[in-house]
Amino acid sequence: MCAAAPPLAFPGAGGSVCAMPGEPSEPPGPPEPLGPDSLTWRYFGDWRGLLLAPWSGALQNMHPQLAAGVAEHSRFFEERWQRLLRSLYPIDGVVYDGPRAAETARQVRGYHATVKGTDARGRPYHALRPEVFYWAHATFFMLTVLVGDRLGPGLSEADKRRLFDEHVRWWRLYGMSMRPVPDSWEDFQRYWDRMAEEVLEDTRQARDVLDLRRLAKPPALRLLPDAVWRALRGPQARATLWLTVGLFPPAVRRRLGYVWTVRDERRLRRLGRAVHRAWKLVPFERRYHPRARAAWRREAGRSRGRQALVETPARNLPPLAERDLPQHYSPRV
Template sequence: MTAEPAPGEQPAAAAPGGPEPLGPDSLTWKYFGDWRGVLLAPWAGAMQNMHPALGAGVAEHSRFFEERWQRLFRSLYPIGGVVYDGPRAVETARQVRGYHDTVRGMDRRGRPYHALDPDTFYWAHATFFMLTVLIADRFGPGLDEAAKRQLFDEHVRWYRLYGVSMRPVPESWEEFQAYWDRMAAEVLEDNQPTRDVLDIGRIARPPALSWLPERVWRVLRGPQARVTVWLTVGLFPPAVRERLGYRWSVRDERRLRLLGRVVRQAWRLVPPRRRYHPRARAGWDRVAGRRSAASPVVETPRRNLPPPEARDSPRHYSPRV
């Protein structure tokens, strides 16, 4: 695993001639760090966990379901950093890759798995790419085919930063669509980690709502869970919906498109800087001159850290904050 820099120490910049990080001219910068992506977090988690090896790794090595909100919000920092950290993005990517070094084993069917197997690692990245497409296409201005091809090319450049095998990466947007459809129809499985992602009827309050009385949250979380699962199901590929036993009607689709338009219009009222996660906002601030290029990267606040007994695990992003 790539060691974390000491406090105040600056991560290494990208080596000359190495993979080139994305910048503010990319569509990925425009959409990936957008807070609307949180709406798709259950979608991404379910799509990732349906991969047999990824689901097995989560089942046997992850504490995600014990601290859902904390894990979600802290993961946004290093994952977002691979896009927004500029010259430091290579170092961030190698750190993220390092968290997966020891995630290996044998699943319940006797199939060996390793989180850094190229097909497994790329699948997780593919879901982040498609999350970006969905944010822009379903909750943003929409994307034409040229924009989707641009996002595809950017996701390849982004993936290259991890320094893992490029073998599973499709050659074009058109080939990626065939890959995505094949994974949905032939590879993804209905398994317990996926069902656990979708079981949010008793989810705890988000840390940001700690001020909300627990009795009020208990009233709100039922409707919130139903809407969240409905939204997640609507964004699934049809083959995934069928495998998980969900139905999706023409009326559901119309409502989802209406929701997308409402979110898109409401988003225009949010100040541009507030539309982005702190790690993404720091990237935009850096290129705008509002933040020094020498400033330390923005890390997750302490409230999102893993439980104390897990903070020294090489599998966890746990900065010294």
């Protein structure tokens, strides 16, 4: 018999400990992976999503349980680019790995099994509480919506309902409880607003995500002289913060003390249209992360047989002393 979790001091974090990793209440039958006919495939592995990395990172770290896990179990801020770029491989794989997507999802879930403890205010947390794990998933879903709607061609309400249904299939691959998942796109919007207004907090970890003033040079710009990067870093940090704030839910902007004007909104819409027009000039495969690119090639028949999954290059691996820790994706490359 399973014991109930201790009551917590904020909404959305209760539930039975035994419901965390398994025994999900979900429709019968194995979860069905997403495929190239899905809108999620079209937008999730798109490199434009990197522009929203601070947005999703800040929202995730505004959840008090996620922030506590990052504070006690993560070195994200010490190896920011490496952690971000390597994490994209298994996260994208849950969407793009086809028949192996459920296996990838179990691996991703497993990285979070040991992330638990008690936060600075005495509140217990566990990364695999369904409500907590679902919040991170919800930010990835909404990132997909924003790429298509604000940086892409725009999405109809029917498109958003379709993406919602696909995100439920995506969630089922993790084998988690269905309890926190809203029933419809309309219910999800109410859930999203409630999380922004009642659950998310102004945490140090979220503020650290948004502080890009000392961000290291991205690997793609490794040939750029350090002095040039230092000169560019300040304007880049301000522009990224502006974009991030503009895409936040209004309640989050208020909680963090940011102001967003009608003029800002008009400028953001113009920027989104410009990004969409420019992106159409990029060759199709170059628009996608390597794991997603390999999936599109597989579905087009350019890959034969059961190919090895594309894994992160060695430059993105965790520090040598930490590569065997259970919370790290660290393939043998």
